[in-house]
Amino acid sequence: MAVAVAPMQLGLVFWAEKDPATHLEELKAFGLSAGQLGVPPSMDTSASLAAWKAALASHDVYFSSAVAAYEGEDYADLERVHQTVGFTAPGYASARIARTKQVSDFGAALGLKAVSCHIGFIPEDASAPLYQELIGIARELCDVCAANGQNFVLETGQESAETLLRFLGDVGRTNIKVNFDPANMVLYGSGDPLEALALLQHYVVSVHCKDGVSPTAAGQLGKEVALGDGEVDFPGFLELLHEIQYTGLLTIEREEPNVEQRTKDVELGVLRLKQWKQAIS
Ligand code: MG
Secondary structure (H helix, E strand, C coil): CCCCCCCCCEEEEEECCCCHHHHHHHHHHCCCCEEEEEECCCCCHHHHHHHHHHHHHCCCCEEEEEEECCCCCCCCCHHHHHHHCCCCCCCCHHHHHHHHHHHHHHHHHCCCCEEEECCCCCCCCCCCHHHHHHHHHHHHHHHHHHHCCCEEEEECCCCCHHHHHHHHHHHCCCCEEEEECHHHHHHCCCCCHHHHHHHHHHHEEEEEECEEECCCCCCCCCEEECCCCCCCCHHHHHHHHHHCCCCCCEEECCCCCCHHHHHHHHHHHHHHHHHHHHCCC
16 A cells, blocks of 8 residues: 555545445545545454455555444434543443554554554543543553554544643653544534644644534534535634644545445545645645
8 A cells, every 4th residue: 555645635534434446436426536544333344354355456446544433333413422422431442442453553563553442531631530530531542542553543523622622732752633524513513623723733644534513402413424514614723733744544424324425425526626626835
């Protein structure tokens, strides 16, 4: 997978639920050759490794990270996210640490230099026991990834950028990084995406190009929409990425269950990102 990638090259994140070659052909059909490899909880990473190795050997594709998702995660509303996502919910942490190790090993065997995931809501109060517990978990996962030559990368958005920034400093590992998702800031009502990017810039190694609209009722999440149809200022986002000399991918993320609609939305995202990129001064 020694494929050269350009700064801000377009990519796509997808969940590896089909034959690897099929996924890579689909990526090519969008005109893309880069992205992130989502590892669903159901995947037997040992059994799947040979097929992924073979597929990557015969395609010019670059993946910046393996994305870990976990059994039991539910994004239905804020309360369910609090109860089920990441390492904060009681009863999930040890199984998810073990799973993250598997995903790290799987990614390393494929030459992937990062593992990314949602760690769960980081408490604002740094003296909260859960905050301290999360620091310990993040350090453990950083060390697992470091042993595999990888960054451990947190998705943004479930907390404010200020809270995340303090947490990253408190974890204090050189390989803790950020996958910046501007839409999550909108969906969770966590603050202005551009201000957050400016604050977190030194940690950002990857971004998700995803869009959304704010929640309309307390306890709800906002709604993800096609790229450019939501509240994220993408021309401004790309301009700021350029200003901070971001060199990673622009990875489109679209969690739309209707396959036909998702395909249309990804195509639209590719088109719009190309136009916005051209407009960067
Ligand atoms: Mg994301």
